[in-house]
Amino acid sequence: MDAARAELNHLPRVWVLSILLLLSVALLYLYASVLSRLLVSLAQSDDYSYGLLFPLVGAYIIYLKWPRLRQAGLRPSWLGVVILAAGLFLYVAAELAAELYTTRLSFVVALAGLVTLVGGVHLLRLLAFPLLLLLLMLPLPELITNKLTLPLQLLSSYLAAWFLGLLGVPVFQHGNILDLGVRQLQIVKACSGLRYILPLLALGLIFCYFYQRRWWKALVLLACLVPLAIVANALRVTAMALYPPMLEGFWHGFSGWLIFIFCLGALTGLNGLLNRLRSEEHTSELQSQFHLVCRLLLEKK
Numbered sequence: 001m002d003a004a005r006a007e008l009n010h011l012p013r014v015w016v017l018s019i020l021l022l023l024s025v026a027l028l029y030l031y032a033s034v035l036s037r038l039l040v041s042l043a044q045s046d047d048y049s050y051g052l053l054f055p056l057v058g059a060y061i062i063y064l065k066w067p068r069l070r071q072a073g074l075r076p077s078w079l080g081v082v083i084l085a086a087g088l089f090l091y092v093a094a095e096l097a098a099e100l101y102t103t104r105l106s107f108v109v110a111l112a113g114l115v116t117l118v119g120g121v122h123l124l125r126l127l128a129f130p131l132l133l134l135l136l137m138l139p140l141p142e143l144i145t146n147k148l149t150l151p152l153q154l155l156s157s158y159l160a161a162w163f164l165g166l167l168g169v170p171v172f173q174h175g176n177i178l179d180l181g182v183r184q185l186q187i188v189k190a191c192s193g194l195r196y197i198l199p200l201l202a203l204g205l206i207f208c209y210f211y212q213r214r215w216w217k218a219l220v221l222l223a224c225l226v227p228l229a230i231v232a233n234a235l236r237v238t239a240m241a242l243y244p245p246m247l248e249g250f251w252h253g254f255s256g257w258l259i260f261i262f263c264l265g266a267l268t269g270l271n272g273l274l275n276r277l278r279s280e281e282h283t284s285e286l287q288s289q290f291h292l293v294c295r296l297l298l299e300k301k
Contacts, residue, residue, distance in 0.1 A: 017074075020118045023084075027114065030091070031107045038104055041139065047195040050202070051137030057206065058130030065126055072123055080117025087113050101141045108134050129209055136202045145194065150176075152192035152230070159234030160187070164241060171241070178241055185241050193233035196259050200229050203260075207267060217274045221267060228266050232259040 028035075042051045062069070087110030094102035112131055116124045124131075153176040161173040164180075172179040176187040204225045208218035236255045240246045246255055 020114070023114055023117070027107075027110055031110075034103055034107060038138070042137065045139065046190070047198070048137075048139045050199045051139070054133040054137040054202070058133045061130050061133075061209075062127070069123070069126060072119060072126060074118055075120035075122060076118060077116055077120040079121065080113050080115070082113070083116055084110055084113030087111075099141075101138065104138045105135070108138075132205070133202075136205070140198070148194055149189050149192045152194055152197075153187050153189065155230060156191065156193055156234045156237055157187045159231065160237040160241065163234060163238040167238075167242075169242070178237075180241060183244070185237070187237060191233070191237060193230050196229045196233055196256075196263075197226055200225050200260070200263050203264070204267060207264075207271070211271055212274075214274075217271075220274060221271060224270060225263060225267065228263045229259065232262050 039052070042048050087106045087108075090102055090106035090109060094100075094106060108131060111134070112124060115127055115131070119126075157173055157176045157178060161171050161178055164171045164178070170181060178185040178187070201222060204222050208221055212218045212221060236246075236259060239255060240252075243251070245251055
């Protein structure tokens with residue numbers, strides 16, 4: 001095994017680049033229809049359209065890391081062949097089972113294998129976050145979203161009824177329906193809050209990548225995003241119950257923007273509090289670049 005690894009590492013650079021080009025073209029040809037359908041699906045989706053920006057964010061991070069990537073050089077590894085084969089196996093199995101999510105997932109796995117084959121584990125570590133962003137841009141399977149949507153609908157309904165009760169507004173909750181006497185408000189799937197939780201978690205990961213290098217603090221920030229998004233969505237439902245024009249039109253869309261602004265502000269404040277717990281050095285020179293990425297994500301949403 002060591003002899004094979006040494007032989008692989010001594011391959012001429014031209015050969016390694018030629019193998020990379022050949023495998024990249026073959027991979028793109030194999031996944032052309034899968035990727036094209038994915039892009040169309042994201043562009044037409046109200047819940048996952050933010051994923052279109054993730055390849056751009058990943059490319060921007062690669063640009064920032066380019067000096068380190070050049071310094072890493074080419075260190076071919078046979079482990080890449082194993083990962084690439086696993087990705088192709090997933091592709092074949094998913095195609096036979098007509099399972100869309102696994103087919104798309106197999107592309108990320110195969111791409112990780114290609115990176116490892118050319119640059120070894122070191123290059124894979126350097127490109128781990130851009131690959132993770134590609135994974136996050138994939139829409140979740142319907143089975144999972146359906147399992148999550150109903151509990152979130154009921155939770156948003158319960159919290160909205162509780163907020164209305166605090167304001168002295170008489171309301172009766174029946175499942176995902178709020179009965180205000182003069183009218184009823186149904187909390188539909190689009191108002192469950194899932195369409196805010198998923199992009200906010202992705203945005204939170206990018207935030208932590210630029211701003212937070214302590215893993216436990218990053219976990220705290222990401223864990224707080226979910227209840228923040230749920231509470232913010234419940235407040236939005238409460239406002240809709242009090243002000244019916246918010247049910248559609250400009251105010252409906254604007255209130256959705258406010259959820260992102262509120263959660264991002266809370267995330268920034270909580271990050272500042274966590275950093276005060278223990279003095280530490282500046283996390284990275286990448287922090288100054290986060291605002292550009294954040295603005296791109298918010299503009300798309």
